[in-house]
Amino acid sequence: MMLRARIRSAFAVIRSLCLEGRASARPGHAEACPSSRLRNTRLTETVRPTGTPLAYQVGRGVSPSRFGDPNGLLEQAAKAGWVKLARSGLATFVVLGALLTTTGCELRQKMWNQPAYRTYQESDFFEDGSSARPLVEGTVARGFLREDDHFYRGKVNGEFARELPEQIEVTRELLMRGKERYNIYCSVCHDPAGYGNGMVVQRGFAKPESFHIDRLRGMADGYYYSVITDGFGRMPGYAYQIRPADRWAIVAYIRALQLSQYASLDDVPEAVRENL
Numbered sequence: 001m002m003l004r005a006r007i008r009s010a011f012a013v014i015r016s017l018c019l020e021g022r023a024s025a026r027p028g029h030a031e032a033c034p035s036s037r038l039r040n041t042r043l044t045e046t047v048r049p050t051g052t053p054l055a056y057q058v059g060r061g062v063s064p065s066r067f068g069d070p071n072g073l074l075e076q077a078a079k080a081g082w083v084k085l086a087r088s089g090l091a092t093f094v095v096l097g098a099l100l101t102t103t104g105c106e107l108r109q110k111m112w113n114q115p116a117y118r119t120y121q122e123s124d125f126f127e128d129g130s131s132a133r134p135l136v137e138g139t140v141a142r143g144f145l146r147e148d149d150h151f152y153r154g155k156v157n158g159e160f161a162r163e164l165p166e167q168i169e170v171t172r173e174l175l176m177r178g179k180e181r182y183n184i185y186c187s188v189c190h191d192p193a194g195y196g197n198g199m200v201v202q203r204g205f206a207k208p209e210s211f212h213i214d215r216l217r218g219m220a221d222g223y224y225y226s227v228i229t230d231g232f233g234r235m236p237g238y239a240y241q242i243r244p245a246d247r248w249a250i251v252a253y254i255r256a257l258q259l260s261q262y263a264s265l266d267d268v269p270e271a272v273r274e275n276l
Contacts, residue, residue: 117131119132120132151244151248153229154221154224156222159220159222161221161222164248164251164252167245168249170252174249175249175256178250178251179253181242181246181250185242186250188200193257194211194254195210195212196211206234208233208235211254211257212258221248221251221255224250225247225251
């Protein structure tokens with residue numbers, strides 16, 4: 001706001017000085033300027049106590065005094081003799097230059113462009129030569145403490161957990177969530193039924209083992225969780241794509257797939273047997 005007010009004040013001074021030059025160049029035309037751009041514009045001379053013309057106020061309520069003169073630019077113009085320069089057209093550049101040197105733009109720019117380092121930029125301030133400071137030993141990001149080995153790593157006392165964590169309750173909703181995640185991330189290799197004949201395998205990728213072989217059917221739940229997290233063989237880890245709760249949901253769904261291929265009639269509830 002201050003810069004805008006100063007610019008307005010400067011243009012008001014420039015305009016008044018140019019008007020003074022035109023009026024003095026045409027004797028007897030101080031009351032009405034014949035210029036087409038300033039036609040019907042009244043000029044009223046403002047006289048200092050000493051009688052020295054200081055500036056002209058433009059009629060119709062538009063005058064330098066309207067915008068204010070916070071830096072005393074009118075006074076400076078009179079003392080420096082810029083009124084005379086107006087006749088040669090140089091006052092515009094002189095007054096505008098004086099304004100720009102007193103607006104504080106340079107100071108503002110220095111405050112905006114403060115010295116700062118880019119990430120990992122070199123610095124001679126620290127002994128290691130890097131501006132970035134290493135984390136304090138033992139630092140853990142908020143929300144990543146993860147002390148529960150069973151839930152976050154699939155292990156209990158250093159061994160793969162045989163059961164799902166207590167936070168995971170096996171429900172229809174959990175199995176449907178596991179199915180959704182499995183079809184997105186796993187079925188491309190393991191196929192929807194878990195036999196290892198997914199679409200990328202049909203296109204030449206290495207075939208994974210079937211979930212229905214005895215060895216994998218006997219693996220602990222924590223083993224599957226660990227493989228999903230860290231990967232195994234040619235399979236990459238999915239720790240960044242699948243959150244821990246969804247990994248357990250996938251494990252539960254894999255167990256449902258295994259059961260579906262080896263279930264007996266005794267495993268089917270009596271109320272459902274009639275529909276078979």
